[in-house]
Amino acid sequence: MASPQNKFTNGSYINDPKYTPEQFNNLASCVTSILSSVDVEIAASYQYSNGKNKSKEIKAFAKLSGNNWTYFIKTLKVSIGRNTDKLDPIEGMAAIETEPNNVTTDLNGSNIDLGPAKTVSRKHGIIEFNSETGNWDLIITGRNGAKLNYKKIKTHNLNKRISLNCGDVIDMGGIQMIFILPDTVPLINSNCLTHFIPKLVTIYGLNGNNNPLMQDLIKDSSYVKQQMKIGHLENIPVLNSILLENQRFSPIEPSEKVSEISNDYDNDLDNKADETIAIITTPTDPVVPLSPEYNHNTSEYNALKRTLPEKTGTLPKKFQISSISSNKQYGAMPTKLLESQPIDQLVPSHMHPVPKSKVTNQPDFSSQTIIPPLQPRSESLDNKKEIRKEVSPSEKDIDKSGKVANKPPLPYGTLIAQAILSTETGIISLSDIYEFLLKKYEYFRNTSADWQNSVRHTLSLNAAFQKIPKKKISSKGKGMVWCIDREYRAEFLKKWENGYASKTKKNAAVDKQLLLHMSTHKFIPEPYDNEIRSHEIEKQEMSQANGIADDVQ
DNA sequence: GAATTTATAAACATAC
DNA sequence: CGTATGTTTATAAATT
Known part of the structure; x- marks a missing residue:
């Protein structure tokens, strides 16, 4: 802070x-x-x-x-x-x-x-x-x-x-x-x-x-x-x-x-x-x-x-x-x-x-x-008088009764974590993430789909998110599905146990959502069953054993 | 004031 | 081919 x-x-x-x-x-x-x-x-x-x-x-x-x-x-x-x-x-x-x-x-x-x-x-x-x-x-x-x-x-x-x-x-x-x-x-x-x-x-x-x-x-x-x-x-x-x-x-x-x-x-x-x-x-x-x-x-x-x-x-x-x-x-x-x-x-x-x-x-x-x-990231700035630091463009469109919704003042990592944790299983598809955000935040409804690019970017870049094939899960449709990385989750829980979860500095975006979820649910869904685990192993061995024709349900 | 995170944009790659 | 998904690379801005 x-x-x-x-x-x-x-x-x-x-x-x-x-x-x-x-x-x-x-x-x-x-x-x-x-x-x-x-x-x-x-x-x-x-x-x-x-x-x-x-x-x-x-x-x-x-x-x-x-x-x-x-x-x-x-x-x-x-x-x-x-x-x-x-x-x-x-x-x-x-x-x-x-x-x-x-x-x-x-x-x-x-x-x-x-x-x-x-x-x-x-x-x-x-x-x-x-x-x-x-x-x-x-x-x-x-x-x-x-x-x-x-x-x-x-x-x-x-x-x-x-x-x-x-x-x-x-x-x-x-x-x-x-x-x-x-x-x-x-x-x-x-x-x-x-x-x-x-x-x-x-x-x-x-x-x-x-x-x-x-x-x-x-x-x-x-x-x-x-x-x-x-x-x-x-x-x-x-x-x-x-x-x-x-x-x-x-x-x-x-x-x-x-x-x-x-x-x-x-x-x-x-x-x-x-x-x-x-x-x-x-x-x-x-x-x-x-x-x-x-x-x-x-x-x-x-x-x-x-x-x-x-x-x-x-x-x-x-x-x-x-x-x-x-x-x-x-x-x-x-x-x-x-x-x-x-x-x-x-x-x-x-x-x-x-x-x-x-x-x-x-x-x-x-x-x-x-x-x-x-607390809202920098949104709160808007009502402050001399907020010199021009608000970033994205937050410019503050609605203020104007109807134009603000961009939620939360990092994408947090938003995605919200979407993931909004599910029972802790597993969600990209399209459902979009859906979740569209439904929850007006801002995304009123703007171009550029944010979707950001969501995807965040998903593949943030180590907290893990991609697994739908096939491994009883989920219909093709493609992959996302969840909180197993190891990331384990580490987070360890921090939680030790009381340090709140002190996390790295990946605070995801952690804060996990923290909130923990406080309200006492657990983080763990979508890693044996099948998925085996998938991870496959992944590792996959190098030589040519691709695992995943899906194709 | 440096290091890290985030946000954006965009080029590419792949699967279907 | 076109669209949806992902990955990566760049770059700038915001935060820590």
Whole structure:
């Protein structure tokens, strides 16, 4: 995934390459620690308490963090609300306690219980992956409404999909949660920053947890400017202790409207997140506000620093970039995401995942592989304002209500894999691939057949695809038929088992579709029966034994 | 900034 | 011959 900083097109801070992804992540972590909640302990904060997150690395599509809890999204749909089945909060908690943290999985997606907060509806909202857009959407269903980045969601938008961006802050009944995608630089909405700056200053000090980005945000904030003007800055340390105690229940209201902290964000980033698979590192240390003393590299602070898995060395650089351990310079916030990988977005019908964790022996879900949704390749660029890099011609014809469908922002390898995996057998003919694509994507219907040349080209070039004679299969017609290469499949599964499938760099196009398929189906069809196997052998021996007059059914 | 992937175009090759 | 399938080679653009 590209370095995030290049993808932000808005706002002076996010545009400034001098800020690193770690700094943005650290900011998000700090923000997470100051999110407000309600004055009763909610189930989620018990169930998904940061203190329970023992594993160092967790793979998930995304995560939703509250003040002191973190829910790893491992299903394509998560409902959020108050679980009234557990009338007795204590009892409910007890029941949940026996489950490994965050491993909730059921066919319909999991649920985040914000009860017993009465301000939360039973079915307050849903966070669901949108296969059409490749983004995660928030759908508010509760009558009590909700806020997104401190802005109340208008009633006419209730029950509608609202695209979420990494770093968005959701508020349901006074419980704030931040949505984070792996391998995506989180951007805190400017409107939110206005509210958070005072608290951040209070908790992390004027030096912003030693994070240059936060320091600048603080320095430029109208809040600090105003405080300085009235000579209140020196009181900040004092306010600290007071606010530290209350911050959880009473968010500080920004003294005024904000400033130029950053401009509209609406546009933000998106592109930033390419597809991703995520491996989210769990905070070994709870995402709890650190006291001011921890702002510096004190020994205690250092002790809190999480250690990266030993595999770090082999992890792709992205991993290192976003890992916390790399933040030696500033504070120690927890939580961070590591690595990520692409996954694909459109997965047709089977969007009902159940990522049963792949498992891993770790009792407490440390590593399970999941798949992350993908984000449109460069399509998202279109709505970004200054997208300087002219979109490639192929994406030019963006429809935008114009009716002209866009070219799906997915590589051909992914599209073909989709076609293959759309079958029961994992075997498909070229013509059926065409058919699949024509049916699924309007774009292909409205354009010349040049894309078919590309499909064929990809098939013969990409090692992930294997051609086998139809005859070997009980398929009518002549010619060949395509499937996922047996060896490729085996290697992919091996990676999956080891939790590295999501880290694949080569042939990410096919892998992301396989990953998605695994998460939703738990297996990849294996069309290699003895006959086919024998065919492969024949192929090898074929050299001398003249062609095997295949077909001719 | 280099290496790798992808996308496109197109010439060829083969089977039917 | 013509069409559908595949393979290859080139080249440019996008991504990692």
